Amino acid sequence: MYMNKRRSHRFGILCDGLTLVLVLYSAAWAQDVLRVQLTGLELTAINYIREVIVPKFEEEHGVKVEIETVYWDRRMETLLIQTAAGMPPDIYMSGAEHILELVQNELIYPIDEYWYAWEEADDFFPATLGSSTFKGTRYGVPIYTAPRVWWYRISLFEEAGLDPASPPSTWEELLAATRRLTRYEGDTVVQQGYNLTRFNPGDMYSSLQDFTVFLWQAGGELVDPETLKPLFNSAEGALALDFMLELIETVKGPAVNLPADTWNNFAFSRRAAAIYLAGPWIPADIQRNYPEAVEDVAASSNLSGPEGSGSVVFSDWLGIHPNSPNKELAWRFIQELTASDALLEMHLQNGSLSPRRSTVMDYAAAIPLSRYMYESMAFVRPFPVFPNPDRAASEWFVQYMEVLEGYIGPGEALSEAARLWEVWARELEETHS
DSSP states (O other): OOOOHHHHHHHHHHHHHTHHHHHHHHHHHHSSEEEEEEOSOOHHHHHHIIIIIHHHHHHHHTOEEEEEEOOGGGHHHHHHHHHHTTOOOSEEEEEGGGHHHHHHTTOSOOOHHHHTTOTTGGGBOGGGGGGGEETTEEOEEEEEEEEOEEEEEHHHHHHTTOOTTSOOOBHHHHHHHHHHHOEEETTEEEEBSSOOTTTTTTOTTHHHHHHHHHHHHTTOOSBOTTTOOBOOSSHHHHHHHHHHHHHHHHHHTTOOBOOOOBTTBOTTTTTSBSEEEEOTHHHHHHHHHOGGGGGGEEEEOOOEETTEEOEEEEEEEEEEOTTOSOHHHHHHHHHHHTSHHHHHHHHHHHTOBOOBGGGHHHHHHHSTTHHHHHHGGGTEEEOOOOSSHHHHHHHHHHHHHHHHTTSSOHHHHHHHHHHHHHHHHHHHHHHHO
């Protein structure tokens, strides 16, 4: 959840009002208990942690480890409540663009002293570290990574007379391939040449994430990395948004309905979409539910816009709460949880991707399609950090939907979204000054 001025004030009142609670509980909290909060992992992966990693760690260190799971959209609120009550987790999981709000609200402990003394730190792909680093300081250790690549179905390319060995490498080629790969039945698209799920209308996260990829390819930036001011209200931003709109029109044509696509029923996996900018959920779904299709799927990370190529990577990570009385023990548990063998088994259970180089060969042997994502790690960039990420993404999405519905143009939408982002940035500066 975002931390606006009102919530920050409310958080301060809670902290003041519960000082006595913190004093009463701190002694019990520190006694041989390590509290770990996880999010975004499947039950099989959580069970592996509880049944394999935790017992071994408890025996070696004489401590009890308590694993708590929370839903992604409740993790920040839960963290705030537990912190105010004086009982935050020693270790918790976060990711993407959320490091800024954690630093601003003093909810994350810098780990440079541990990280740079750890001989295994160099085993993590550099691209996975951006989500847990802010202005040069390390705050977390990656546990999961999700580079976005353009998956495509080989057989659908062949049926359309396209060479699957040469997938689209430019915007123009992508539009041309999309036209040839899209099929209609009456007013329904039965095969999307390009899967529109993430940005038509998508949701407030996925549409902004995909826009950022095309913005980079157009030569633009989402925010200034130093001032965190929005930069997407630019000629490059308008070009990227125009391209997304052209992709939408190329697929929809005269149709009004698109193939169903949900987390339990991917159009791409069912051959109802030919190209899809997506992450590890695609190879995991193919491997589990459509194993006969493994040889029919390939991916590319080499799409270029007018000013360059590349894509985005999202990496979730484990951090230490600054109020933890068990920081040394917390660091040791993070090391255990992110060890190569632990990450390999955990992600095979979870259907996600390990962030360590040493796991690549074994992981690709178990899930062959994962090699495309590992090959992309040299080209992907971490998603940018920006203030009030949930609120900002929500308002960007509001303006984006206004464009999709024909109420305003791309330039007006980007201008209004940028204006609001600047207002919130000022609010945060005032709140934390």
